[in-house]
Amino acid sequence: MLSAVRRVATANSASLVRPLASMHMTSSFSTSSSAYAPITVKNITVFGSGLMGAGIVQVAAQNAFDVTMVDLNPEALKKGQDIITSSLKRVAKKQFPEDAGKQKEFIDTTMARIKTSTDSEAAAKNADLIVEAIVENLKTKQQLFSLLDKVAPEHTLFCSNTSSLPIEEIAKATKRTDRFGGLHFFNPVPQMKLVEVIRTDATSQDSFDALLDVCKRMKKTPVSCKDTPGFIVNRLLVPYMMESLRIVERGEATPEDVDTAMKLGAGFPMGPFELADFVGLDTMKFIVDGWRKEGKVDANLVAPVKLLDELVAKGDLGRKSGQGFYPYGGVGGKK
Numbered sequence: 001m002l003s004a005v006r007r008v009a010t011a012n013s014a015s016l017v018r019p020l021a022s023m024h025m026t027s028s029f030s031t032s033s034s035a036y037a038p039i040t041v042k043n044i045t046v047f048g049s050g051l052m053g054a055g056i057v058q059v060a061a062q063n064a065f066d067v068t069m070v071d072l073n074p075e076a077l078k079k080g081q082d083i084i085t086s087s088l089k090r091v092a093k094k095q096f097p098e099d100a101g102k103q104k105e106f107i108d109t110t111m112a113r114i115k116t117s118t119d120s121e122a123a124a125k126n127a128d129l130i131v132e133a134i135v136e137n138l139k140t141k142q143q144l145f146s147l148l149d150k151v152a153p154e155h156t157l158f159c160s161n162t163s164s165l166p167i168e169e170i171a172k173a174t175k176r177t178d179r180f181g182g183l184h185f186f187n188p189v190p191q192m193k194l195v196e197v198i199r200t201d202a203t204s205q206d207s208f209d210a211l212l213d214v215c216k217r218m219k220k221t222p223v224s225c226k227d228t229p230g231f232i233v234n235r236l237l238v239p240y241m242m243e244s245l246r247i248v249e250r251g252e253a254t255p256e257d258v259d260t261a262m263k264l265g266a267g268f269p270m271g272p273f274e275l276a277d278f279v280g281l282d283t284m285k286f287i288v289d290g291w292r293k294e295g296k297v298d299a300n301l302v303a304p305v306k307l308l309d310e311l312v313a314k315g316d317l318g319r320k321s322g323q324g325f326y327p328y329g330g331v332g333g334k335k
C-alpha cells in the first residue's frame with residue numbers, strides 16, 4: 001500500500017525502525033540452513049510490470065542483475081517498460097548532469113539487462129530469485145506460485161512484495177516454504193531506500209541471508225521483520241491514520257488542523273489526511289477491513305470509522321478520484 005508512507009517513513013521512522021526490528025529478530029526463527037546450498041543471486045524474474053514491479057526491475061537492472069519482467073500481455077509489459085524508461089532518464093540526468101553521452105550509456109546498459117516475457121513458465125526456468133508484484137489477491141498469488149513451484153529450479157528463492165497479505169499463506173501454495181520470504185519495497189522504488197525483509201517461521205537462514213544480500217546489492221537498506229500484519233511501517237502508520245480519522249469524527253479538530261499539527265508539531269512531512277488521500281481511502285479501508293477479519297491486530301486499533309466508510313462508498317477516494325479529504329484540481333492533480 002502505502003506508497004505514501006514513503007515520506008513519513010524516510011523522515012521519521014528510519015531511526016526507530018532498525019533498533020525495533022533487530023530486537024525482535026530472536027531465536028524464535030528457524031536458524032537451520034535449508035537443504036539447498038546458499039546461493040548468490042544473479043538472475044531475477046519479476047512478476048508484474050505495474051508500479052511496483054517496474055520499479056523493482058529497474059533498480060535490479062541498474063545494479064547489475066539480469067532481470068526478466070513478466071506480465072499477462074504485451075500491453076502491460078509496454079506500460080512497465082515506459083515507466084522504467086522515463087524513470088531511468090531522470091536518474092541518468094541526475095547522475096550525469098552535463099554528459100549526454102554518459103546518460104545514454106547508462107540507460108542503454110541498464111535496459112540491456114532487462115528481458116520481458118508473457119510466458120511465466122519459461123521466465124521462471126532461469127531464475128535464482130522470483131519477486132512477485134502482481135495484484136493484491138491471495139488466490140491469484142497462490143495460483144501463480146503453485147505453478148512456479150513446479151517449473152522453477154530447486155534452488156530458486158521465492159518472495160512476494162505484498163503489502164497486506166500474510167507471506168506464510170502465500171507460501172503455502174508451494175513446497176519450498178524454507179526458500180520463501182517477503183521483500184516489501186516502497187513506492188516509488190527507485191527513490192525509496194527501505195525494503196522490509198520478511199521471514200516466516202519456515203524461512204531458512206540461508207534464504208533470509210540471500211534476500212538481505214540482494215537488497216544491499218540493490219543499494220537499499222533492508223530491515224528484518226516477522227510475518228505480521230503491516231510488517232513495521234504500515235503496522236504503525238495505519239492505526240495512526242485511523243486515530244486521526246476518529247479525532248475528526250468526534251469533532252475535536254479539522255483535517256487541516258490535524259495535518260498542520262503533525263507537520264509542525266511532530267515534524268512529519270505530510271499530515272495523516274494528506275497521506276490518506278495520497279494512498280487512496282479505498283486502499284486504507286481494504287487493509288483495515290482485512291486486519292479486522294484476520295483478528296491478529298488489537299480490535300480497537302482497527303475499529304471501523306464511519307467517516308472513512310462513507311467517503312469510500314461515495315467514491316471520494318483521495319487524489320486518484322479528484323476528491324478525498326481535500327479537493328484535487330483534476331484527477332490525481334494537486335490541490
Ligand SMILES: NC(=O)c1ccc[n+]([C@@H]2O[C@H](COP(=O)([O-])OP(=O)(O)OC[C@H]3O[C@@H](n4cnc5c(N)ncnc54)[C@H](O)[C@@H]3O)[C@@H](O)[C@H]2O)c1
Binds near residue numbers: 004049132185
Ligand atoms: N502500489 C504501492 O504503493 C505498493 C507498495 C508496496 C507494495 N505493493 C504491493 O505490490 C504488489 C503490486 O502492486 P502495484 O501497485 O505494482 O500493482 P499494479 O496494479 O500497478 O500492477 C500489477 C501488475 O500485475 C499484473 N499481473 C496480474 N496477474 C499477473 C500474473 N499472474 N502474472 C504476471 N503479471 C500479473 C497486472 O497485469 C499488472 O500489470 C501488490 O501486492 C501490492 O500490495 C504496492
